[in-house]
Amino acid sequence: GAVVSQHPSRVICKSGTSVKIECRSLDFQATTMFWYRQFPKQSLMLMATSNEGSKATYEQGVEKDKFLINHASLTLSTLTVTSAHPEDSSFYICSATFGGLGSSYNSPLHFGNGTRLTVT
Amino acid sequence: AQTVTQSQPEMSVQEAETVTLSCTYDTSESDYYLFWYKQPPSRQMILVIRQEAYKQQNATENRFSVNFQKAAKSFSLKISDSQLGDAAMYFCAYLGLYSGGSNYKLTFGKGTLLTVNP
Numbered sequence: 001g002a003v004v005s006q007h008p009s010r011v012i013c014k015s016g017t018s019v020k021i022e023c024r025s026l027d028f029q030a031t032t033m034f035w036y037r038q039f040p041k042q043s044l045m046l047m048a049t050s051n052e053g054s055k056a057t058y059e060q061g062v063e064k065d066k067f068l069i070n071h072a073s074l075t076l077s078t079l080t081v082t083s084a085h086p087e088d089s090s091f092y093i094c095s096a097t098f099g100g101l102g103s104s105y106n107s108p109l110h111f112g113n114g115t116r117l118t119v120t
Numbered sequence: 121a122q123t124v125t126q127s128q129p130e131m132s133v134q135e136a137e138t139v140t141l142s143c144t145y146d147t148s149e150s151d152y153y154l155f156w157y158k159q160p161p162s163r164q165m166i167l168v169i170r171q172e173a174y175k176q177q178n179a180t181e182n183r184f185s186v187n188f189q190k191a192a193k194s195f196s197l198k199i200s201d202s203q204l205g206d207a208a209m210y211f212c213a214y215l216g217l218y219s220g221g222s223n224y225k226l227t228f229g230k231g232t233l234l235t236v237n238p
Contacts, residue, residue, distance in 0.1 A: 032224070034225075034226050038163070042230070042231075043211060043228045043229065043230045043231050044165075044211070044228045046225060046226065046227055046228075049223055049224070049225060051223075057223050091163060093163075093165065095165070095226060108167070109155070109167070109215070109226065111164070111165035113162075113163070113164055114163050114164075
């Protein structure tokens with residue numbers, strides 16, 4: 001079964017509103033989470049990396065005030081798209097792992113099933 | 121900057137035949153991890169195979185194997201005895217530190233769309 005639950009799977013919202021996407025690890029402590037955006041027929045573009053209890057590290061070009069990432073607990077990270085616009089419509093995917101990422105890293109990376117966001 | 125390059129946007133293979141998907145990457149790090157992921161139309165990310173850079177032995181998982189050439193920074197995926205269910209988008213991914221940074225990142229190539237012909 002799924003070890004990372006991402007919710008909602010689909011959401012439609014009106015322009016100007018905010019949408020929260022949850023990524024929850026079900027049976028492990030997610031010390032690190034990655035958030036991605038994927039346009040149709042394109043690759044996964046890394047938006048930010050978050051470590052539990054720390055501020056997220058955003059990739060260049062990603063507006064941190066628009067895409068708020070919170071990783072307050074070891075089992076939950078959220079991505080909030082604030083004041084959404086039609087150009088924010090996309091597929092968003094989270095990935096979670098546990099254990100320190102280093103030379104001894106041997107933990108699996110688990111992906112959520114993604115959230116399709118449509119902004120009208 | 122670290123980049124992952126997949127030079128084959130599309131590939132096709134006959135059922136039961138073998139196909140190789142290419143991936144190269146650029147890094148100045150010595151410790152990192154490489155992955156191949158499969159993404160079917162459902163968009164679920166499915167791990168195909170994983171390789172630790174410090175391991176010289178090429179990873180294998182049943183019909184899937186890699187040719188990891190660390191010096192050449194090449195990480196190709198070979199699919200043997202291709203099956204119809206192998207048809208999907210395949211992404212090569214790199215997990216490691218970035219130059220001058222202290223955070224690990226997981227970044228993906230642009231993908232190769234694999235078609236399996238019956």
